[in-house]
Amino acid sequence: xxxxxxxxxxxxxxxxxxxxxxxxxxxxxxxxxxxxxxxxxxxxxxxxxxxxxxxxxxxxxxxxxxxxxxxxxxxxxxxxxxxxxxxxxxxxxxxxxxxxxxxxxxxxxxxxxxxxxxxxxxxxxxxxxxxxxxxxxxxxxxxxxxxxxxxxxxxxxxxxxxxxxxxxxxxxxxxxxxxxxxxxxxxxxxxxxxxxxxxxxxxxxxxxxxxxxxxxxxxxxxxxxxxxxxxxxxxxxxxxxxxxxxxxxxxxxxxxxxxxxxxxxxxxxxxxxxxxxxxxxxxxxxxxxxxxxxxxxxxxxxxxxxxxxx
Numbered sequence: 282x283x284x285x286x287x288x289x290x291x292x293x294x295x296x297x298x299x300x301x302x303x304x305x306x307x308x309x310x311x312x313x314x315x316x317x318x319x320x321x322x323x324x325x326x327x328x329x330x331x332x333x334x335x336x337x338x339x340x341x342x343x344x345x346x347x348x349x350x351x352x353x354x355x356x357x358x359x360x361x362x363x364x365x366x367x368x369x370x371x372x373x374x375x376x377x378x379x380x381x382x383x384x385x386x387x388x389x390x391x392x393x394x395x396x397x398x399x400x401x402x403x404x405x406x407x408x409x410x411x412x413x414x415x416x417x418x419x420x421x422x423x424x425x426x427x428x429x430x431x432x433x434x435x436x437x438x439x440x441x442x443x444x445x446x447x448x449x450x451x452x453x454x455x456x457x458x459x460x461x462x463x464x465x466x467x468x469x470x471x472x473x474x475x476x477x478x479x480x481x482x483x484x485x486x487x488x489x490x491x492x493x494x495x496x497x498x499x500x501x502x503x504x505x506x507x508x509x510x511x512x513x514x515x516x517x518x519x520x521x522x523x524x525x526x527x528x529x530x531x532x533x534x535x536x537x538x539x540x541x542x543x544x545x546x547x548x549x550x551x552x553x554x555x556x557x558x559x560x561x562x563x564x565x566x567x568x569x570x571x572x573x574x575x576x577x578x579x580x581x582x583x584x585x586x587x588x589x590x591x
Contacts, residue, residue, distance in 0.1 A: 284549055287338045288312040289358050290349035291323040292434070294372050294399070298347040299327045301545035307345070311338045340365045345395075345552040347545075352377050352449075353442045356385075363388050368395035368552035370545070374452045374574065375567040377444040382571040386564045397548045397560045398567035400456045404543040406534040407524045411508040411515045412461045414529055415489075418510035423462050423491040425506045427454045428499035431477075438477075438497070445476045447578050451495040454506070455577065456562070456570040458483060458491045461508055465491075465573045472581030481577045493577075 284307040288295045291314035299309050309329040314320035317333070324331040332338050335358040338346075345368040348358050352374060362369045369389070375398050376382035389396050402408055415423075427450070436442035443449040459465060462485045470481035479495040507516045513528035524533040537543070547559040557563055562570075 283308045284344040284553060285310045285342055286549070287340075287343045287346045288323070288329075288349065289335045289338070289346065290314055290372075291316070291319045292349065295347065295349035296323055296326075297541050298349060298370070298545060299323060299329070301539070301542045302345075302347070302549065303327055304542055305546040305549050307549055310343060313338060335361055340367060343367055345370070345549060348372065351436045351442045352444055353436075359385055359388065363392040363394060366392050366394055368397075368548070370397040370399060370548045371564075372399040373456070373562075373567065374398075374444060374448055375564060375571055377440075377448065379568065379571045379575045382564075382568045386568050389564055395548075395551050395555060395557055395560070396564040397544075397551070397557075398562045398564060399541075399544065400453070400460075400562040400567065400570070401540040401544045402453060402457055402522060403460050403561040404540045404547065405522050406537040407517050407522050408457065408461070410524065410527070410532070410534055411506070411517060414510055414512075414515055415461050415463075415508055418512040418529070420462060420485075420487060420489045421509045421511060422489050423458055423506065423508050425454045425458060425491070425493045426503060427451060427493070427495045428503040429497055429501070430499065431497045438475075440476075445578070446497045447472070447476045447479055447495065447581070448574055450497060451479060451493070451577075452570060452574050454493055454495065454504075455481075455574055456567075457506060458493065459570055459573065460561070461506075462489055462491055463487060464569070468573060468576045468580060469584070470577045470580040471584060472578075474582070476578065476581065479577070479581055481581070483573070 309327040313332040320331040467484040472479040481493045483491040516526040
C-alpha cells in the first residue's frame with residue numbers, strides 16, 4: 282500500500298516535494314496554502330484535495346507530511362504533526378534561530394516522530410565523496426563560495442519571516458561544511474548590516490579549518506566547495522556540486538540526478554520503516570547547523586575588526 286502524504290505550502294518547494302513523493306510511489310492526499318489558487322493548482326496537478334488550512338488536513342490518514350512554508354510559519358503545523366506523531370520533513374532552515382529550533386527538537390522528540398530537514402545537497406554522490414575523503418584521510422580544511430542573486434519572493438530576505446539571507450540561503454554551504462568536516466567548535470565572521478555579504482572562518486573538532494564566502498548580490502550563481510586532505514583535494518563546482526577535480530584517487534562521480542527526489546525517497550522510506558537511519562539531516566542535526574549559523578550571524582553583525590590607518 283502506497284504512503285499517503287500531505288503538503289503544506291504549495292510554492293516552488295511544495296511542488297517539488299509533491300512531485301518527488303509521487304515519483305517515489307506515494308499518494309499525495311491533501312495540500313494547503315495561504316493562497317487558495319496556488320493550492321488548487323497543485324492539487325489538480327497531483328490528484329490531491331486542496332484544504333483551506335493545515336488544521337483541515339486529514340492528519341489521521343496521513344503517513345507523512347512535507348512542510349514547505351517560510352520558517353516563521355511552521356509552529357502550528359508542527360504541533361499538529363506532533364499530536365498525531367506524523368513523520369515530518371521541513372524545508373531548511375529548521376527555524377529562525379537556534380532557541381526556536383531546539384523547541385522543535387524537544388517537541389518532536391517527545392512525540393517520537395520521524396523528522397527530516399531539507400538539506401538536499403547531503404544526498405549528492407559528489408558531496409558523499411568529499412565527506413568520505415575528509416573522514417578517511419587527514420582532513421586539513423574546506424573552502425566554500427556561494428554567490429548568487431536575491432530571490433524574488435517577498436519573504437526571502439525578511440528577517441522576521443526567513444531569518445535573513447544567511448539563515449535562509451548561506452545555511453546550505455554552512456551545513457555542508459559540518460556534514461563534510463564534522464562538528465564546528467569555533468567561528469569568526471565579518472559581514473554587512475543587510476547580511477548580503479559574509480566572510481566566515483570555522484575551526485572543526487579535529488583542528489581542521491574552513492572558510493565561507495557568501496553573497497546574494499552577485500550577477501549570477503557561482504558556487505564551489507574544495508576539500509583538502511593530506512592525500513590531495515577534491516573540488517566541487519556549481520549548483521549541482523559537480524566533481525571537477527579529485528587528486529586523491531582521480532574518481533569523478535557523474536551527476537546522480539535530482540537531489541530532492543533522493544532526499545524525499547529516503548524520508549518516505551524512513552516514515553514507512555519508522556527508522557531514521559537513511560535520513561541525513563534530522564531535526565537534531567539541523568539544530569546543530571542552526572547553532573553555527575546563529576554564531577556566524579551574530580559575529581558578522583557585532584564583531585569590530587582591527588582598523589588600519591593610512
